[in-house]
Amino acid sequence: MTSRKEYRTGKTVRFAPEIRFLKERYHLKLSDILIRSAQLFAKNGYHNTSMRDLAGAMNTSLAGLYHYFKTKEELLFLISQYSFDSVVRSLDERLQSTTNPSEQLHILVQNHLQFFVANLDAMKVLAHESDSLTGDNFRIINEQKKAYVHRLELILLEIHRGPSRKKSVRMTEDIKLAALYLFGMMNWTYTWYNPARREKSTSIEKVAHRMVEIFLKGFINN
Amino acid sequence: MTSRKEYRTGKTVRFAPEIRFLKERYHLKLSDILIRSAQLFAKNGYHNTSMRDLAGAMNTSLAGLYHYFKTKEELLFLISQYSFDSVVRSLDERLQSTTNPSEQLHILVQNHLQFFVANLDAMKVLAHESDSLTGDNFRIINEQKKAYVHRLELILLEIHRGPSRKKSVRMTEDIKLAALYLFGMMNWTYTWYNPARREKSTSIEKVAHRMVEIFLKGFINN
DNA sequence: GTATATTCCGAACGTTCGTTCGATAATTAA
DNA sequence: TTAATTATCGAACGAACGTTCGGAATATAC
Numbered sequence: 384m385t386s387r388k389e390y391r392t393g394k395t396v397r398f399a400p401e402i403r404f405l406k407e408r409y410h411l412k413l414s415d416i417l418i419r420s421a422q423l424f425a426k427n428g429y430h431n432t433s434m435r436d437l438a439g440a441m442n443t444s445l446a447g448l449y450h451y452f453k454t455k456e457e458l459l460f461l462i463s464q465y466s467f468d469s470v471v472r473s474l475d476e477r478l479q480s481t482t483n484p485s486e487q488l489h490i491l492v493q494n495h496l497q498f499f500v501a502n503l504d505a506m507k508v509l510a511h512e513s514d515s516l517t518g519d520n521f522r523i524i525n526e527q528k529k530a531y532v533h534r535l536e537l538i539l540l541e542i543h544r545g546p547s548r549k550k551s552v553r554m555t556e557d558i559k560l561a562a563l564y565l566f567g568m569m570n571w572t573y574t575w576y577n578p579a580r581r582e583k584s585t586s587i588e589k590v591a592h593r594m595v596e597i598f599l600k601g602f603i604n605n
Numbered sequence: 606m607t608s609r610k611e612y613r614t615g616k617t618v619r620f621a622p623e624i625r626f627l628k629e630r631y632h633l634k635l636s637d638i639l640i641r642s643a644q645l646f647a648k649n650g651y652h653n654t655s656m657r658d659l660a661g662a663m664n665t666s667l668a669g670l671y672h673y674f675k676t677k678e679e680l681l682f683l684i685s686q687y688s689f690d691s692v693v694r695s696l697d698e699r700l701q702s703t704t705n706p707s708e709q710l711h712i713l714v715q716n717h718l719q720f721f722v723a724n725l726d727a728m729k730v731l732a733h734e735s736d737s738l739t740g741d742n743f744r745i746i747n748e749q750k751k752a753y754v755h756r757l758e759l760i761l762l763e764i765h766r767g768p769s770r771k772k773s774v775r776m777t778e779d780i781k782l783a784a785l786y787l788f789g790m791m792n793w794t795y796t797w798y799n800p801a802r803r804e805k806s807t808s809i810e811k812v813a814h815r816m817v818e819i820f821l822k823g824f825i826n827n
Numbered sequence: 828g829t830a831t832a833t834t835c836c837g838a839a840c841g842t843t844c845g846t847t848c849g850a851t852a853a854t855t856a857a
Numbered sequence: 858t859t860a861a862t863t864a865t866c867g868a869a870c871g872a873a874c875g876t877t878c879g880g881a882a883t884a885t886a887c
Contacts, residue, residue: 408854408864409863409864412864428652428736428737430650430652430653431652431737433843433844433845434844434845434846435843435844435845443865443866444865444866444867445845445846445866445867446846446847446848446865446866446867446868447864447865447866449845449846449847450863450864450865454845454846455845455846511733514650515650515653556807557815560807560812560815561815561819563793563794563797564790564793564815564816564819566793567789567790567791567792567793567794568786568789568790568793569789570789570793571785571786571788571789571790571792571793572785572789575785585778585782590782593779593782593783593786594786596823597783597786597819597820597823597824598819598823599823600822600823600826601818601819601820601821601822601823602819604822630834630884631833631834634834655873655874655875656874656875656876657873657874657875665835665836666835666836666837667836667837667875667876668835668836668837668838668876668877668878669834669835669836671875671876671877672833672834672835676875676876677875677876
């Protein structure tokens with residue numbers, strides 16, 4: 384659209400061509416699709432949500448959806464990718480505020496859980512349904528997961544080194560396992576945390592704090 | 606079958622009617638079906654495993670399977686039920702060996718993880734797919750889950766009371782949350798534990814021991 | 828032996844699924 | 858304005874799904 388009716392006079396006025404207008408619209412609708420799809424996938428599961436369900440939940444036809452992705456699996460991949468990017472980007476920003484590894488641990492847990500709660504649907508899909516991916520899609524998401532876990536491992540390694548920063552301490556099997564324990568605590572929350580009744584007693588920040596507290600005391604006294 | 610050929614003479618010999626033979630055969634095949642189905646469900650997911658897949662994996666026809674359960678969902682229910690019964694029964698037996706709550710905690714975690722590893726397929730289904738149940742099936746399994754979690758809560762309450770056994774201590778929100786954290790640690794193992802390479806360093810008993818260690822230190826110093 | 832109950836199966840039914848196609852509507856370019 | 862690109866959609870396709878049915882095969886009872 385290069386010209387619009389001016390409201391008051393009805394005179395036709397010429398605008399500079401809005402080059403990015405279409406792409407904006409495209410990406411706006413795409414992200415809308417991703418969000419709504421994640422909601423349905425989270426509620427009913429990936430395999431239990433049909434393309435017709437998705438089309439019905441949005442203002443599009445079944446065939447119209449395929450303008451935004453090639454297959455249903457690509458849609459799942461896009462949701463996973465988008466979620467992961469957001470978590471990691473947010474984490475990177477926050478981690479720069481300190482070099483104290485215990486504080487960094489706290490930041491990681493806080494960031495992870497806050498994102499979990501804020502995007503419960505998408506994260507449920509990511510933690511729960513990404514096994515449904517195949518081929519390259521599966522590989523890409525899995526590598527991102529590994530990289531994410533490795534961040535925690537590195538923080539735990541620094542904590543284990545202690546303030547002396549002795550260089551001899553290596554990444555042990557114990558540290559890798561401990562990281563998995565902590566992720567277990569965090570990721571399991573999607574099965575029981577109810578954001579509807581987030582009284583202060585169970586605010587996600589308190590949950591995060593208590594998790595770190597429990598984990599850290601046990602981890603440090605090795 | 607009331608008569609069999611005797612091997613040496615070929616003479617027909619009469620046996621007492623084996624009343625339970627048929628029921629034995631029935632339940633033998635049923636449990637075989639449950640085990641094999643759990644394997645497939647665990648590997649490919651409940652919704653991604655078709656009745657034809659199941660029939661193909663066993664020595665039965667598609668229609669023949671329906672002699673042992675009414676619907677596919679009932680099959681999932683039977684698997685879940687069977688797994689739960691086994692875990693709880695085993696736990697009850699072991700718990701009688703001590704009244705020390707810390708030891709009981711250790712027993713619960715050990716029992717849970719050992720069962721997880723020994724029946725990785727079925728437990729994966731139980732922890733992962735039981736949301737696919739509906740109606741009464743869902744309700745029954747969910748109540749069993751709650752009861753199981755409550756056992757842990759009671760043990761944690763005793764630990765929290767301490768040796769003095771003061772009666773004033775009540776079940777707090779913190780204890781309930783802590784129970785969920787611990788279950789998170791335990792149940793998440795199915796995503797990473799590989800029974801194939803169970804070197805001594807990551808034997809499930811050591812994993813259980815370390816989990817209790819980490820959790821307990823943090824939980825006690827409240 | 829015959830009669831009864833159990834176990835098994837080939838073939839099909841009706842439904843739902845993900846995806847595609849051809850065409851129409853809407854937007855952008857010039 | 859006209860041409861080109863993008864967005865949308867109704868309708869249909871082939872495949873796969875869970876389930877059913879009538880009868881065959883087998884085992885049990887008497």
